[in-house]
Amino acid sequence: MTTHADSDRLRLIRTKVEANQRLSFEDGLYLHNHADxxxxxxxxxxxxxxxxxxxxxxxxxxxxxxxxxxxxxxxFCAFRSDLKGPRAYVMSDEQILERAREATERGCTELHVVGGLHHQKPYEWYLNIIRIIHENFPRLHLKGYTAVEWDWFHRLTGRPTRDILAEFKSVGLGSLPGGGAEIFHPDVRSKICEYKASADDWLRIHQEAHELGLRSNATMLYGHIESPEHRVDHLIRLRELQDRTGGFQTFIPLAFHPDNTRLNHIQKPSGMTDLRVMALSRLMLDNFDHVKAYWIMLGIQTAQVAQSYGADDLDGTVVHEKIYHDAGSDSPQEMTVAEIRRLIEEAGRVPMERDTLYHEVVRGEGPNQWQIGRKLQLATI
Known part of the structure; x- marks a missing residue:
């Protein structure tokens, strides 16, 4: 039952939202725990x-x-394999270039590159992936490697991550994905991924990328052992970095999929939780232009509804996604442009194809006949 005090608190928060004023940690926690x-x-x-x-x-x-x-x-990871595990694989240069060729022939504007940290592969192997793709398919925007991978490259070489980022940029890297953020709070991070890049490292690496002119995305993995306080804390840390750099493009809340992980006793988040986290993210991240409903993790139906809960982006056609499907995602491996546009239109929204950096994509007759158009401007309503 809603009390008079609850109504007053929600009314004050509504006033802030309507006046485009920033919400506090306490506001975020109240919305998470008490708002219908x-x-x-x-x-x-x-x-x-x-x-x-x-x-x-x-x-x-x-x-x-x-x-x-x-x-x-x-x-929390179902994707990784040991070196000699039955599922282990390493793609050759030829296989990598064939994937890039396939993407180009499909009319893709972006190739999203992330993977495991193979301890027997030298730094140059990772660098060469970006180099050979860019040399052979220069129109593809290469969004590559999470902050955890950049931290690994630092450990391999002993070089500063800023220098490594600059070198990758020089051979064709276009931007960074947002993976590896998980949950920043040490009470959680120390339990689910204690050895990999810390929250401070993740934030520092993205700041360095922004200072080098590389845009990036940000994520939060929710629905495992974290509490509402940890979620709100995570969002505020991202908001603080965005205040300093303005380099984040999109925030993507990622629903935890427990199948085939060591946390498989945890029930996957419900659609109601997915929508609650989506809406809360949109409200707390006032300095992020975009919030994405990643249909691979949310499922198509929840992603469609999420367009009324703060999301203004559905990601893309994707194709060949392995990380979340290994963890039990039952969404399709890919969607066609026609299917994506239908999901958007059924939700009462207007579909707009973008490139990675949020320019309009203008299509011709064939899949390879496309051009980058105007920078997509934010609404002023």
């Missing part, structure tokens, strides 16, 4: 439409996971 889902969605939609009007973005992309061999053994 429909009110939360209504408030998030105010921000969503203020920033992006009635448009929902998508892109035409593919994923490339060059290896699943990984030195780390994070408890």
């Amino acid at each position: 889902l429909f009110t939360l969605g209504e408030l998030a939609n105010i921000v969503r439409e203020r920033k992006n009007g009635n448009v929902t973005y998508y892109n035409v992309n593919e994923h490339l996971n060059p290896t699943n061999v990984c030195v780390y053994r994070c408890s």
